[in-house]
Amino acid sequence: MTTNHEPYGRYVPAGSAASGPYALDIDPRRAGWSHSSLRVLELPPGGTHTLAAGDSEWIVLPLTGGCTVGTQGKLFELRGRESVFSGVTDFAYVPRDAHAQIASGAGGRFALAGAKCERRLPARYGPAPEVPVELRGAGGCSRQVNNFGAAGVFACDRLIAVEVLTPGGNWSSYPPHKHDEYRPGVESELEEIYYFEIDGDGLGYHRVSPSRPGGTDVLAEVRTGDTVLIPDGWHGPSIASPGRDMYYLNVMAGPGESREWLISDHPDHGWIRDTWPGLAVDPRLPLYEAGSAAEPEGTAAEPGAAATSTTTAGDAPAAGDGTAGAGVGTAGAGVGTAGTATAGAGAEEDSR
Secondary structure (H helix, E strand, C coil): CCCCCCCCCCEECCCCCCECCEEEEECHHHHCCCCEEEEEEEECCCEEEEEECCCEEEEEEEEEEEEEEEECCEEEEEEEECCCCCCCCCEEEECCCCEEEEEECCCEEEEEEEEECCCCCCCEEECHHHCEEEEECCHHHCEEEEEEECCCCCCCCCCEEEEEEECCCCEECCCCEECEEEECCCEEECEEEEEEEEHHHCCEEEEEECCCCCCCCEEEEECCCCEEEECCCEEEEEEECCCCCEEEEEEEECCCCCCCCCCEECCCCHHHHHHHHHCCCCCCCCCCCCCCCCCCCCCCECCCCCEEEEECCCEECCCCCCCCCCCECCCCCCCEECCCEECCCCCCCCCC
């Protein structure tokens, strides 16, 4: 494994940013920015690891397997999952200036999503059944978003994190969008990490095009373990090859006073939203719904409710901090209708 501590390029192939127990180790210094971090911890059966949070807040998210997370006198038992394609997982929040002991009896792989922050919030457990599972787009742009760490869903100081699953042959992160400048009520300034896994050892493609002279320009074939760093630029589409479902974990944070995800669509491609109301959501979705993992006894969970919702043109989770679950079921329907903000001035758009 490499222990290189120089800044990485914007496309980070699997294994090229490994360090010690981490199959991936991206911090602000190595990314060349100020806030967002992502580590992928690999533990053998019976393995343990101590996480020093430092000046960042963290979410411990099982990718495969389960673990325990001990921090601030609390012990959270994460039941985890077989893989990112098998179900929603529970997770644990570790505050800044804390230490956490992560242990796994059977071993596994665990994403540590982090953001440099100011406030020290309490350690908490996030139950799998309370993760809002949302369907976005329509037709060949249909995808599933697990909003476990979205703004307005789970309280953090800076960190925003979600999982996206794209059925084989579909496009997600489309239309291309950006969030690289602060425009109050219109656009946030957020650094973003895309971490990919492809079902069945397949491949996909990801595009980032410049939004300014000399800006980020990436066209990458992505496979399991690959990562793309996005400090600026129009990002999307993420394209899943036919027959191979695509997963990516998005980790975002930035310097803005408000924790919110506000985006601008690429002016040449935003029209695609207007076609979605006339199209059905891909019938392969949801790939799975919110899990039924029980909350460990004695731990405090973030309030919320399991939900599966459909988002079409202009719909997205509400911005800002909070703990409300998003999505209200519709009687007799296989999918719920999102209880979300309407697009327009000050509303979040939906391109994830």
